Amino acid sequence: MLKERPLSPHLQVYRPQMTSMLSILHRATGVFLFLGSPLLVYSLWGIAEGGTHFQQMTDCLSHWFAQLLILGWIYSLFYHFCNGIRHLFWDVGHGYEMKTLYASGNAVLLISIALTAITAYFALQNLGGAA
Amino acid sequence: MSLRSPLSKAQGLGSAKHGFSHWWWQRVTAIALIPLTLWFVYSLVCLLGSDHAQLSQWLAQPINASLVLLFVLTALFHGQTGMQVVIEDYVHSTWLNLTLLLSIKFASVAMAVLAIISVLKVVLGG
Numbered sequence: 402m403l404k405e406r407p408l409s410p411h412l413q414v415y416r417p418q419m420t421s422m423l424s425i426l427h428r429a430t431g432v433f434l435f436l437g438s439p440l441l442v443y444s445l446w447g448i449a450e451g452g453t454h455f456q457q458m459t460d461c462l463s464h465w466f467a468q469l470l471i472l473g474w475i476y477s478l479f480y481h482f483c484n485g486i487r488h489l490f491w492d493v494g495h496g497y498e499m500k501t502l503y504a505s506g507n508a509v510l511l512i513s514i515a516l517t518a519i520t521a522y523f524a525l526q527n528l529g530g531a532a
Numbered sequence: 533m534s535l536r537s538p539l540s541k542a543q544g545l546g547s548a549k550h551g552f553s554h555w556w557w558q559r560v561t562a563i564a565l566i567p568l569t570l571w572f573v574y575s576l577v578c579l580l581g582s583d584h585a586q587l588s589q590w591l592a593q594p595i596n597a598s599l600v601l602l603f604v605l606t607a608l609f610h611g612q613t614g615m616q617v618v619i620e621d622y623v624h625s626t627w628l629n630l631t632l633l634l635s636i637k638f639a640s641v642a643m644a645v646l647a648i649i650s651v652l653k654v655v656l657g658g
């Protein structure tokens with residue numbers, strides 16, 4: 402007979418914590434990055450084909466919604482990049498103290514936002530110069 | 533109380549089978565992606581606003597072509613390995629699990645081939 406067993410952890414009554422949220426975000430950004438990879442291959446294909454295919458590709462990628470997705474993709478890349486390095490430190494046994502865990506988590510959030518802002522700044526400057 | 537066998541404890545190592553190789557390659561690709569990602573984003577920003585001729589000329593250079601392929605192929609392999617873990621964690625229906633895993637793998641290989649052929653075409657000036 403199957404009995405209803407208590408399940409753990411009770412996610413729905415669990416108070417969200419910074420550490421667990423960052424962990425979920427690593428997974429979410431990883432999946433989002435993978436789902437975005439066709440766009441990357443599509444651009445390479447567009448460059449290789451040239452002509453109308455290239456035109457179509459650049460038109461498609463300069464749509465505001467595509468631009469929004471690309472910005473999200475770049476942020477995801479930087480977040481996943483920073484938190485991935487955090488993961489690699491854990492893998493070799495460093496950074497498990499509660500204090501370090503919160504400090505490195507805050508650093509990941511800050512640095513990923515800063516890197517995205519710097520990238521966006523130079524991207525806009527470059528586009529402004531070329532137009 | 534430990535679930536490890538006495539032999540495994542004595543040897544002091546974990547599993548050296550499939551699970552380890554999966555975990556290991558996920559880390560190897562992650563480490564390779566650290567410099568590749570920085571280079572890729574830097575190049576992307578520099579290339580913004582270029583026309584088709586400039587992009588082809590850039591991609592035709594062997595160093596750029598190699599690094600682009602290294603980035604795309606490593607990311608695909610790393611992403612595919614990671615997606616497998618995510619699917620195994622959440623999808624418990626055997627058929628849906630198998631369908632998703634196969635789709636991810638086939639799609640990754642297809643994307644890898646298209647990326648390689650495209651870059652080669654530009655490099656060889658086709």
Ligand code: HEM
Nearest residue numbers: 428431432434435482485488562565569607611614615617
């Ligand atoms: C930029 C450098 C990157 C680093 C340093 C990195 C690092 C990592 C690490 C250490 C893990 C294992 C996390 C764990 O054990 O839970 C991981 C998982 C993953 N990564 Fe990356 N990664 C990078 C780029 C990418 C890219 C470009 C993609 C997409 C194509 C990607 C997709 C994934 C996915 C889907 C997972 C599985 C997530 C999970 O199991 O929760 N990563 N990454």
